[in-house]
Amino acid sequence: MSKNQIASELSAPKHIAIIMDGNGRWANQRGLPRIAGHRAGAESVRRTVEGCKNLGIKHLTLYAFSSENWKRPESEIKALMQLLERFLKEKTKEMMAHNVRLNAIGRTDMLPKKTCAQLNKAIEKTANNTALTLNLALSYGSREEIVDAAKLIAEKVAAGKLSVDDIDNSTISSHLYTAGQPDPDLLIRTSGEFRLSNFLLWQLSYSEIVILDKFWPDFAESDLYDAVTHFHSRQRRFGAI
Template identity: 50%
Template sequence: MLKKLMKKLVGTKEVTTSKQSLAEIKQGPIPEHVAIIMDGNGRWAKQRGLPRTAGHQSGVESLKEIVECSAKIGIDYITAYTFSTENWKRPQKEVNFLMKLFQQVFEKELDRFNQQGVKVNIIGYKDRLPDSVRKMAEEVMEITADNQTITVNIALDYGGRAEIIEMAKGIAAKVKAEQLSLEEIDESQVAAELYTANQPDPALLIRPGGEERISNFLLWQIAYAELYFSQTCWPDFTAETFIEAIAEFQSRERRFGGLKKGRC
């Protein structure tokens, strides 16, 4: 199973990661929550003379592989940026394809989610999704709600600024209803109104595809996340590539604004 998990063909070259390297990774600090901007699907397809839709389809397979790998090394939460509030500006044909793809993936992978203990959480503006996609998303969340191996947040019609606006409205409503005073508003109150309430903030943000920006993703939650940028397009992002990102995370010193003993 491990060999199958850690293997992916890139052209005619087979790439593998050994059990030893996986074991070594498990000896170091493992980020409890990893956020991923799944970028580069279109560029990957263009490089191969394929339509952009082929890149999105291949990207689904990459996410499945990374989720399996994450569960094996002990990551508890993955948040995957799949469709932003700005992505509605893309050509209607591509948007329609993506909405259909989301629905198909939810339907096709539901049994796998349960077998692997994956809890699926859809974050974003669910009410703007096509009815068929929204209903399937709600069904997947309900059916997988008690799974405990790993939680996968699917950021669908998601924007960090939009989330902060919704958070502000939620807190304002509580203040107006006299359920909360201004003096009681603190970081914990803010976190409780976010889509990721009751989850730890991501310790690591991964962005493949060659771009080095945040793109309106988890603006509050990634305040102290380690950022990892890769030139590899998302469809080529294998379990091996993911483990390289985790190894880089383990090599960094996390101080959260403080100083380690002996450092200036």
Template identity: 50%
Template sequence: MFKKLLGKKLNKNEIEYNSKSLLDAEVPSHIAIIMDGNGRWAKKRSMPRIAGHHEGMKTVRKITRYACDLGVEILTLYAFSTENWKRPKAEVEFLMGLPEQFLNSFLPELMERNIRVQMIGDFASLPGHTQRALQHAMNTTKHNTGLILNFAMNYGSRAEIVLAMQNIMQEVAAGRLAIEEVSEEHITSHLMTAHLPEPDLLIRTSGEVRLSNFMLWQLAYTEFLFTDTLWPDFDEQCLLEAVQQYQQRNRRYGGLKGEEQK
């Protein structure tokens, strides 16, 4: 798990200076984040869990801006899993209202920053007001060409893979595809992320070290970073340090690089 690399809290000018230095090395094109710790953040302050979710929404806004400034092309945020329906009804209802609250207030800035909103997950099973908020944001920003802000909403990776396999089996049954033609590329093309490159960097906040049914196929060669920082406390410096750590990695994809090949 990564800690504070720089050893102190940076001021705005120091963050801007270090941000510019990142451009001298490769910035991850696609960053995926499991946003965890909203409830614990609230509990530490003797506040209701929904207060943590509200604060976490502010962090989404802040990190989206900073990722855009860094030149990240895709930011995928695990907003609500298929398992999260098991939470208390009042909490689920609050979470289902956040997209409307967040997107309506943030939409003008998303347009100004040329950010495009997308979503992966079971859209049809979301409440109507949640669907309308997401659809409005996606329709309004669909021609934007900058950062893709991709929400994993009502998303579960196992269900995604099952659906992909069912669709492939239908192709085989219809005679449009032979079994021996099924390949990794073919499976990838049937996933909800078929239009996106796989994540370069996965970040999970709050000290938990697991994937929680998130992009199990897509993360095969992704670099992982786990931090004890709770999501509402995750700020520009945290993202800056995560990217710095990523830039120190040697991504081999199962092979060898540089001197190791000799």
């Protein structure tokens, strides 16, 4: 099914989440340094954002840098942060032109000051855009997110602002980094790996999952359209018959 057919005949998922896996292996296969894979992956991000906007998808969450990624060599982390800064600086104009709002989820206070400054600048610049919300998961771990939410809730209970008996699923959701956004309808993971890797564990409870046996730099708009078409072939019962 073509892009135009999807846009006209099928209702778009409200929210797509993607685990962008395989940059390093893509580079290794070509005898290139790992950072070359990350640079190629950044181009896939651009294609994917454009594709989601064309399909009318309102929320896109990309797993860009996990809390576990801090364990990587210092040289690679430094190169990744520089790549992120350059991406934000270069793409903010495009986000403005395409009415894309940038948001970040994760413990972003752990990012280098220069990176944080560029990130916050892009977030502020695009704050009023409405076509698509692009969530970059940076220094992100879902278990850490749930811990942070639990602490916020506990603080409100201790202060008498919230009763223990009033805590339910919506209370947890409203204290997560993604508060105010719908849970992902569809999760896409590249590189053929079958695991969630500490990504949106709460939010993905009822998401459909599509695994692609290709590395993230090779992810094309056609792969996005195929995944959305596959999503619409599924029957989503949410526990019912």
